[in-house]
Amino acid sequence: MSPVTIAAQDSATMLWREIKHSIRLLRLLIVSAILVPVVMLLLFDYILGGTIGRGLGDAARGAPYIDYLVAGILVMTVAGGCGPTAINVTMDMTGGFVDRIRTMAVTRGALLAGHVGVSVLRMLVATAAVTGVALLLGFRPKASVADWFAVVGIVAAFSFALAWLSAAIGLVTKSVAGANGSTLPLSFLLPFLSSTFVPPGSMPAGVRWFAANQPFTAVVDSLRALLTGAPAGNTPYVALAWCAAIALISSLWAQASFRRGGAVT
Amino acid sequence: MNTLTDHATRTAVSVKGLCKAYGERLVLDDVDLTIAEGEVFALLGPNGAGKTTIVRILSTLISADSGTAAILGYDLRGEAGAVRGVIGVTGQFSAVDNLLTGEENLLLMGRLLHLPATERRARTSQLLERFDLVEAATQTPATYSGGMTRRLDIAMTLMGRPRLIFLDEPTTGLDPRSRQIMWQLIRELVAEGVTILLTTQYLEEADQLADRIAMLDRGRIVAEGTPEELKRRMPGAHIRLRFADAASLDKAAREMLEGTRDDEELVLRIPNEGGIRSLRNVLARLGDDVAVEDLSLHTPDLDDVFFALTGNAPEEKKS
Numbered sequence: 001m002s003p004v005t006i007a008a009q010d011s012a013t014m015l016w017r018e019i020k021h022s023i024r025l026l027r028l029l030i031v032s033a034i035l036v037p038v039v040m041l042l043l044f045d046y047i048l049g050g051t052i053g054r055g056l057g058d059a060a061r062g063a064p065y066i067d068y069l070v071a072g073i074l075v076m077t078v079a080g081g082c083g084p085t086a087i088n089v090t091m092d093m094t095g096g097f098v099d100r101i102r103t104m105a106v107t108r109g110a111l112l113a114g115h116v117g118v119s120v121l122r123m124l125v126a127t128a129a130v131t132g133v134a135l136l137l138g139f140r141p142k143a144s145v146a147d148w149f150a151v152v153g154i155v156a157a158f159s160f161a162l163a164w165l166s167a168a169i170g171l172v173t174k175s176v177a178g179a180n181g182s183t184l185p186l187s188f189l190l191p192f193l194s195s196t197f198v199p200p201g202s203m204p205a206g207v208r209w210f211a212a213n214q215p216f217t218a219v220v221d222s223l224r225a226l227l228t229g230a231p232a233g234n235t236p237y238v239a240l241a242w243c244a245a246i247a248l249i250s251s252l253w254a255q256a257s258f259r260r261g262g263a264v265t
Numbered sequence: 266m267n268t269l270t271d272h273a274t275r276t277a278v279s280v281k282g283l284c285k286a287y288g289e290r291l292v293l294d295d296v297d298l299t300i301a302e303g304e305v306f307a308l309l310g311p312n313g314a315g316k317t318t319i320v321r322i323l324s325t326l327i328s329a330d331s332g333t334a335a336i337l338g339y340d341l342r343g344e345a346g347a348v349r350g351v352i353g354v355t356g357q358f359s360a361v362d363n364l365l366t367g368e369e370n371l372l373l374m375g376r377l378l379h380l381p382a383t384e385r386r387a388r389t390s391q392l393l394e395r396f397d398l399v400e401a402a403t404q405t406p407a408t409y410s411g412g413m414t415r416r417l418d419i420a421m422t423l424m425g426r427p428r429l430i431f432l433d434e435p436t437t438g439l440d441p442r443s444r445q446i447m448w449q450l451i452r453e454l455v456a457e458g459v460t461i462l463l464t465t466q467y468l469e470e471a472d473q474l475a476d477r478i479a480m481l482d483r484g485r486i487v488a489e490g491t492p493e494e495l496k497r498r499m500p501g502a503h504i505r506l507r508f509a510d511a512a513s514l515d516k517a518a519r520e521m522l523e524g525t526r527d528d529e530e531l532v533l534r535i536p537n538e539g540g541i542r543s544l545r546n547v548l549a550r551l552g553d554d555v556a557v558e559d560l561s562l563h564t565p566d567l568d569d570v571f572f573a574l575t576g577n578a579p580e581e582k583k584s
Contacts, residue, residue: 006379013376017365024364024405096360100421103324103354105346106377 014114089170
């Protein structure tokens with residue numbers, strides 16, 4: 001077998017392992033990955049949506065608030081997958097399992113590949129489920145088939161970027177609680193400081209610039225434009241560029257941390 | 266199967282001048298080791314002596330600061346990949362996957378070892394059978410006892426048929442029955458010709474299992490040899506005679522010039538360096554009219570040796 005075949009085989013094995021893990025933790029994952037974003041959707045649409053929707057003005061383009069909101073909720077759904085990924089990586093690194101893998105002739109990157117691969121898979125499944133719930137609640141997208149493909153592509157790219165980022169966070173944190181805490185800015189703070197719920201232009205001057213220019217806003221804006229049939233301009237490219245940059249830096253960071261874990265290469 | 270002489274001539278582990286420091290603290294200080302194939306070699310020492318550090322270096326987990334090491338002919342530095350292909354490691358901390366069932370854990374090892382599917386399954390059921398885990402096969406280790414988890418851990422290590430197995434404190438924390446089972450398993454492995462490097466803080470364990478023992482104290486090897494050799498280095502072997510009355514003790518003490526007497530217990534201790542020959546001698550000199558209640562032979566155990574060499578009593582129990 002060539003090294004490439006072995007690397008692919010080892011990564012597939014680790015993917016299989018992580019899928020098994022996800023199935024074992026299914027109830028937990030459904031709550032954190034699907035129920036939490038659905039609750040956010042309900043809170044912001046039903047309870048706060050009336051006032052926020054009226055306050056949006058032109059940004060709503062005459063549609064109900066839910067049509068504005070869903071793009072941001074999808075981004076929150078992806079970000080909500082960061083916690084479990086970081087926790088799984090930390091658990092592997094702090095337990096004895098990773099040492100066993102390191103004393104075997106297993107491709108070095110396979111363990112991380114498995115974590116990242118299944119993390120992306122979980123994020124995509126959760127986003128699909130949340131989209132389904134949003135449709136039931138009255139979300140009416142105006143996207144063409146091509147737009148939908150673009151939406152899936154951007155969600156996948158964003159998932160890939162955040163999966164690597166949370167794997168890297170999981171590698172450098174020493175405890176499960178630490179891993180969970182370190183991903184909270186990703187899953188809660190950054191969505192609020194973006195165009196998820198309201199346009200950054202309506203925010204106080206101190207955070208306005210940050211909210212308008214941070215990566216979550218680029219992803220939310222591009223998804224919103226594609227889903228509501230508004231002109232997307234260059235936002236999809238900006239979003240994809242952010243995703244590529246985050247994925248690249250995070251994966252280098254993760255691999256360096258994994259090596260620093262001590263193995264003789 | 267290799268013949269016995271073949272085993273004796275081949276080297277499984279060869280270590281020279283191994284040093285390792287963490288910052289200012291020197292954890293290994295010029296360690297030399299030679300382990301022959303098919304041998305059980307025990308690293309004996311208290312917590313913090315450097316046992317686990319040696320295992321972590323030899324199993325490619327961390328690198329040494331200086332020194333050379335070869336595992337079954339492969340250089341540890343240059344050929345780490347080849348080394349990993351011939352070793353199996355069961356560390357001090359459980360290395361089972363707690364979210365997979367016992368069976369899935371073994372299948373996972375099979376996949377990572379790139380075994381064909383049929384062999385993977387056959388070997389998994391063999392190992393489940395052998396390690397008495399058939400009933401627990403479909404459960405996750407969360408429901409296992411400490412002994413069962415350790416057995417699964419070692420079964421996973423054996424999946425790849427390693428030629429050299431590292432067992433880092435294999436019985437620490439196990440109840441006495443699980444410890445007996447583990448010892449039996451280790452003896453079976455040895456019978457199959459596998460080389461074993463085990464670490465332990467239990468003197469009895471090293472005595473029971475090991476062909477050779479290296480005593481480690483603060484990063485240095487302070488003694489090395491077979492259990493018998495190590496015990497022989499320790500003066501203090503003696504014959505202990507207990508008498509029925511003071512008159513017999515007096516009489517015997519006059520005959521035996523070098524004995525030390527204990528009048529309260531009516532006991533006489535006579536140094537016995539010569540084994541059976543000097544025992545026969547002592548009995549002959551006692552004569553028929555001395556009433557001996559009890560006779561016992563005392564040989565120093567590894568505890569005595571350890572204490573004599575390091576000035577520390579080894580830690581006896583650890584939870």
